[in-house]
Amino acid sequence: MITPKRAEEEKLPDDSGIIQLQAALKRYCLSLTRSSWDAEDLVQDTWVKALDPLRSGHGNPEAFLLRIAKNTWLDAARRKTALSQKLPLLLGPAAVTQGSGDFAAEMALQAMMKHLSPLQRTVFLLRDVLEYSAAEAAALLGTTEGAVKAALHRARRALPALREELAPDGPPLPEEPGFRALLKRMAAACERADIAELIALARLEDEPAEAVGWMQDSRPSQSTGRSGGGTVKLMAA
Structure with a gap:
């Protein structure tokens, strides 16, 4: 009998699929940040946000990961602007x-x-x-x-x-x-x-x-x- 937890795990890609997703995500994050350090951080933040939804099943996990990475990077850029410019203005x-x-x-x-x-x-x-x-x-x-x-x-x-x-x-x-x-x-x-x-x-x-x-x-x-x-x-x- 497959437990609910086991069933969730089986909705994730296999090891080979995870490796491919990780490689694609790293390339994309590096293209966004132009920094290997920032790219690594963005990869980690993206996986943290994406892991539970991916366990629930997703038709296109790569597109899902890249969309989360883009939104996370844009949000960080917006907050950086707010911290450097909005604080003094307020x-x-x-x-x-x-x-x-x-x-x-x-x-x-x-x-x-x-x-x-x-x-x-x-x-x-x-x-x-x-x-x-x-x-x-x-x-x-x-x-x-x-x-x-x-x-x-x-x-x-x-x-x-x-x-x-x-x-x-x-x-x-x-x-x-x-x-x-x-x-x-x-x-x-x-x-x-x-x-x-x-x-x-x-x-x-x-x-x-x-x-x-x-x-x-x-x-x-x-x-x-x-x-x-x-x-x-x-x-x-």
């Missing part, structure tokens, strides 16, 4: 006029680190910048949709303070090595569209030692509450 024109590229991103991230709690800034990045749904953000953060919605509401209420921080006569980037290094690492994650790295850094409860004093002195008392503090803390690798 926080106000001053974030853009003070500089471009990494500098503008660092200015925007500095304001977020100062005025928003870890959960609030992470939710703001996921919902308003990267356009994840509340359910998707909750799943990524290991919390509830209610906590995500509450954190986003508080983050949006703090936007005027963030925009004031980014006014032309606002404070320069901090000189503290630890905090500046954190901002640079976050800006680099934005540039690479490395969502996992960005979430980990945005959720840090304990800033680098050199930056602790600056953060405690600068963070408004009304924003020190840790909404959803029971969630699992992601740490940077």
Whole structure:
């Protein structure tokens, strides 16, 4: 008797078919990314998304895989653009006029680190910048949709303070090595569209030692509450 699990497995191509699919997927991902490293990552992401549907049976598994790879790559490109361009724009024109590229991103991230709690800034990045749904953000953060919605509401209420921080006569980037290094690492994650790295850094409860004093002195008392503090803390690798 064939068990349901065994029946699912039998709907996948045989070993030879899997090898052919893998070769075709690698070629296609390399043509999209023009980078062997990015192509490998895209291949892995594609298989993760495609494996369960393929087990349920598909008339053209190669076309299915290539379509998932293309959509995944386009989605990553869209989010990369959002991180590098949309974040400063959401926080106000001053974030853009003070500089471009990494500098503008660092200015925007500095304001977020100062005025928003870890959960609030992470939710703001996921919902308003990267356009994840509340359910998707909750799943990524290991919390509830209610906590995500509450954190986003508080983050949006703090936007005027963030925009004031980014006014032309606002404070320069901090000189503290630890905090500046954190901002640079976050800006680099934005540039690479490395969502996992960005979430980990945005959720840090304990800033680098050199930056602790600056953060405690600068963070408004009304924003020190840790909404959803029971969630699992992601740490940077």
